Every structure is written in C-alpha cells, then in structure tokens.
Amino acid sequence: MAKSVKVYSTSTCPWCIRAKQFLKENNIEFQNLDVSGDQLAADEMMAKTGQMGVPVLDIDGEIIIGFDKEKIKQLLGL
Amino acid sequence: MPIYDLIIIGAGPAGITASVYAARKKLDFLVISLDIGGQAAWSGDIENYTGYQFITGPELALKFEEHMRRYDTALREGEEVLEVKKSGEIILVKTNKADYQSRSVIIASGKKSKELGVTGEKEFKHRGLTYCATCDGPLFTGRDVAVIGGGNSALDAALQLTKIAKQVYIINNTVELGGDAIMRQKLQAASNVVILNNSKVISVLGDKFVSSIKIKSSDQEKELTVQGVFVEIGLTPNVAFAKDVEKNQKNEIKINLRNESSIPGIFVAGDVTDVPEKQIIIAAGEGSKAALSVFHYLSRKVF
Numbered sequence: 001m002a003k004s005v006k007v008y009s010t011s012t013c014p015w016c017i018r019a020k021q022f023l024k025e026n027n028i029e030f031q032n033l034d035v036s037g038d039q040l041a042a043d044e045m046m047a048k049t050g051q052m053g054v055p056v057l058d059i060d061g062e063i064i065i066g067f068d069k070e071k072i073k074q075l076l077g078l
Numbered sequence: 079m080p081i082y083d084l085i086i087i088g089a090g091p092a093g094i095t096a097s098v099y100a101a102r103k104k105l106d107f108l109v110i111s112l113d114i115g116g117q118a119a120w121s122g123d124i125e126n127y128t129g130y131q132f133i134t135g136p137e138l139a140l141k142f143e144e145h146m147r148r149y150d151t152a153l154r155e156g157e158e159v160l161e162v163k164k165s166g167e168i169i170l171v172k173t174n175k176a177d178y179q180s181r182s183v184i185i186a187s188g189k190k191s192k193e194l195g196v197t198g199e200k201e202f203k204h205r206g207l208t209y210c211a212t213c214d215g216p217l218f219t220g221r222d223v224a225v226i227g228g229g230n231s232a233l234d235a236a237l238q239l240t241k242i243a244k245q246v247y248i249i250n251n252t253v254e255l256g257g258d259a260i261m262r263q264k265l266q267a268a269s270n271v272v273i274l275n276n277s278k279v280i281s282v283l284g285d286k287f288v289s290s291i292k293i294k295s296s297d298q299e300k301e302l303t304v305q306g307v308f309v310e311i312g313l314t315p316n317v318a319f320a321k322d323v324e325k326n327q328k329n330e331i332k333i334n335l336r337n338e339s340s341i342p343g344i345f346v347a348g349d350v351t352d353v354p355e356k357q358i359i360i361a362a363g364e365g366s367k368a369a370l371s372v373f374h375y376l377s378r379k380v381f
Contacts, residue, residue, distance in 0.1 A: 013213035014119040014136045021140075036216025050286060052217050053204035065204075069156065 003076060005030035006058040008045040012036075015067040016055040022069065026078055081381075082108050082180040084372055085171050087159050088316075090116020091358045092348025093186035094142045095365030096372075101149035103373045108180075109146070110154045110173060115139025116188045117349065118358050122212055122234075127359050138358070159187070159319045164341050167381055181381055184368045185320055185331065185339070185346045189313035189356075194226065198282030199309075206288025207307040211235035215308075218243050223306035224291055225249070226279055230257040232310035233265060239308070240268040247271075247302055249293055251278045282307055315350045326352045337368035345372055 005023065007030050009016035023030050033041040035054060045056050049065055057064040059075045072078075084100055086093050089111035100107045113119070121135030130138065146153070154173070161172040162183055171178040191209040193199060199207060208214040211225075215238050223243045225236045228250030239246045248255070248265075254275055255262055265271050277295040282288060290303045315330050317323075324332045324340035330352040337345045347368035348361035 010213065010216045012122075012216065013210070014115065014139065015213070017136045036219065039219070042217060046287075051204040052206060052214060052287070053208070054213060054217070 002029065003060045004058075005060075005076075006033060007031070008033050008035050008041060008056040008058070009054050010034060010036040013054050019055045019057065019067040019072075022067070022072070026076070028076060079177070079179055080106075081168060082106055082178065083376055084108075084182045084184065084369075085110060085169070085178055085180040086184045086186060087111070087162070087171070087319075088116065088186035088188055088348070088350075089114045089143075089146070089153070089155075090186060090188045090348060091118050091142060091361040092116075092188070092365035092368070093184070094146045095362040096184050096186060096347060096369040097146050097151050098149065099366050099369035100372070101151055103369070105373065105376070108152045108154065108178065110157050110159055110171070110178075112156060112158055114143050114155060118142070120210060120212060121358070122238075124358065126357070162320050162344065163322065164343060167343070167379075169343055181379075182343045182345065182372045182375060184337075184365075184372060185317075185323075185344065185350060186348045186361075186365060186368070187316040187319075187350050188361075189315050189349045191309065192311050192314045194279055194309055194311065196279055196281050198284070198288075202282050202284055202288045202307070205286065206284060206305055207282055207309065209309050211238050211308050211310070214306075215239055215242055218306040220244050221305040222303060223247070223308060224279075224302060224304045225308045225310055227310035227312070228252055228255045228257070228275075229310070229312060230261065231312070232308075233257040233261040235308050235310045236271065237261060237264055237268075239306075240265070240270055243270070243306065245270050245272065247304065248273045249277050249279055249291075250275050252276070279307075313349070317350060320344075328352070336371040337364060338371065343375065345375075 035042040083105040084107035086109045119139035158174045163170045169183050222245040224247040226249045280292045283290045331346045333351045345368045347364040349356045
C-alpha cells in the first residue's frame with residue numbers, strides 16, 4: 001500500500017520546491033501543507049519537530065527535516 | 079584510482095556553467111557539490127539575467143541544472159569537499175565520502191551567510207532564528223521579529239517581513255542604514271518598522287523557541303520581545319578546504335584574468351573569488367572563462 005506522505009512547506013523556499021519536484025518525478029502522491037497560510041499546519045509541524053525550518057516531510061509518521069534525498073528514498077523504498 | 083582532467087567544486091551559476099563548457103570540450107570531469115543552484119536558488123525575483131526579463135531564483139537554478147544534466151555530467155551531490163591539495167602535478171580532492179585525483183580543479187564554492195557568533199544563535203537556529211527570510215519569513219505571520227544587519231540583504235528581508243509580521247525591528251550596528259536609497263525609503267514608509275542604529279545583538283533568548291533578544295544600544299542593554307530573528311549580516315566565502323591558495327582580506331581567493339589561483343592547476347570562479355561585483359551573470363561568465371582556461375592549461379601541459 002502507498003505510504004501517506006505530507007510535505008510542510010512555504011511557496012517560496014527553494015528546498016521545498018525541490019522536495020516536491022523530487023516526489024512528483026518519482027510518482028509519489030503527497031499532501032502539501034503551506035505553513036505560511038495555514039496556522040494549524042504550522043503549529044502541527046512545530047509540535048512534530050520542535051523547530052520551524054521547512055520543508056518537513058512526514059512519511060507514515062516518520063519525520064524528515066529538510067530535503068534529505070537519501071532518507072526520503074530509504075523511507076519510500078525508491 | 080582514476081585521474082580526472084578536471085574536478086569542479088560547487089554547482090552554482092559558476093560551477094554549472096564551467097561544467098557545460100567542460101562537457102563541450104569533452105574533458106573527463108566530475109562535479110562535487112553540497113547543493114545545486116547555490117545562492118541563485120535562494121534569490122527572489124531576478125530581472126537582470128539577460129534573456130530572462132523576469133525569472134525567480136529557484137526557476138533559474140532549475141534551468142541551470144537541466145542544462146548541466148543534458149551532458150550526462152558525473153555529479154556527486156550532497157558531498158562536502160574537505161581538502162584540496164596539490165601533490166606533484168596532481169591535485170588531491172578529499173571529501174566526506176571519498177578521495178579523488180585530478181589534473182586540474184575549478185573552485186566555485188560560492189559564499190554562505192555569516193553567523194553572529196552570539197550566545198543562543200546555534201541553539202535557536204530553525205527555532206525562530208534563520209538566515210533565509212525568503213524561506214522562513216511566511217512562518218512569522220502576525221509576530222514580532224528582528225532583522226539583524228543594515229545592508230541590502232537586511233533591508234530586503236525587512237521589506238519582505240513588513241508585509242507579514244506585526245512589528246519589525248532592524249538592529250543595525252552602524253550610525254545609519256546602508257543599502258540602496260530606494261529600499262530605505264520604502265522601509266521608512268512602512269508603519270511597522272523600528273530602526274535601531276548603533277545597536278548590536280548580545281544574545282538570543284528563549285525556551286523551546288526564540289522569545290527575545292538582548293541588544294546593546296549606545297552602551298545601554300535592553301531586551302526586545304521577538305519570536306523571529308533574521309540574520310542578514312553579509313556573506314563569507316566557502317574556503318575552509320582550500321588552505322594553500324592565496325586570499326585577500328575578505329578571505330576571497332585571489333585570481334588573475336585567466337581565473338588562475340596562486341597554485342598552478344587550481345582555477346577559481348564566481349563569488350568565492352576576488353572579482354569585483356557578485357552577480358549571477360558574472361559568476362556564470364567567470365565559470366565559462368575558468369573552464370576554457372583549464373582546457374588551455376591541460377592542452378599545454380604534459381602529465
């Protein structure tokens with residue numbers, strides 16, 4: 001079964017754009033949460049990670065801070 | 079171990095352009111870089127790169143990357159160069175993952191944000207303290223923030239934040255703000271900006287996240303309640319791995335008109351060099367010059 005993937009991002013951050021592009025290239029479906037417009041999403045991200053840097057990826061509950069390509073590949077089995 | 083013709087360190091505008099030229103000269107080469115796009119990827123709107131009347135930084139960085147990848151260039155992304163050393167006629171490049179040998183090197187490692195060097199800076203990085211207003215600014219909607227610095231990058235960050243944050247403090251350690259007059263005027267017109275000249279940050283305070291900063295203004299210490307701290311005090315060259323090459327007072331690597339450093343075989347291009355003016359288009363041009371100089375160097379020399 002496909003894993004649930006959430007991306008916490010802002011529209012302007014280059015690493016967010018790269019992370020989302022990487023997921024698209026690999027045909028991974030994901031839910032994008034824009035933390036700049038959505039305070040609830042921002043609070044959720046800060047509670048999960050204890051920090052405010054974007055992007056944050058939540059892959060079936062496993063948290064990745066930043067665009068860590070190797071870790072994303074590993075968790076998604078790419 | 080193979081000996082490459084060329085190793086390019088960095089994949090910003092300079093490194094990527096060098097790679098395109100090296101590929102077209104059919105050199106046997108490798109690109110090693112922590113990231114792709116360099117500072118260009120972090121820029122907002124770009125309106126002075128010829129051919130694009132308007133393009134954003136991330137978009138231009140993507141175009142650069144596509145251009146590089148057209149040539150099946152060998153790229154080691156996410157790899158950090160720790161040392162570059164000449165040994166006889168060969169240059170040794172040591173990274174956090176492997177050792178390489180090459181007949182020539184182009185250093186195009188660019189610059190990174192300077193740090194404040196105060197208590198709390200490391201602890202609160204990404205916990206309210208950031209070096210990228212473009213990235214993290216939107217997270218501070220309706221909050222009070224401080225921008226540290228007084229040059230164009232600080233003014234740019236402050237202007238972006240006036241539209242997002244509640245109150246924006248600018249902590250500037252000189253008598254008055256620098257930067258472009260047009261940006262200073264825009265800031266003065268904003269209703270939610272307080273400029274504190276002759277002031278410097280002493281420490282960043284908080285619990286889980288930033289809650290205040292301690293500053294010293296004209297010999298008086300005071301505490302400002304802020305949830306965000308944006309450090310914009312300029313840039314410093316990425317040269318820790320290049321100990322042997324000559325540098326200027328700003329720690330930029332000195333080059334001549336052919337992009338040669340003080341060590342034959344080590345060429346340098348872009349913002350990490352002492353060329354006057356740091357621009358994307360200049361870095362790209364310097365990258366092409368460096369690659370052509372490498373080509374001439376390799377064809378003249380017998381290894």
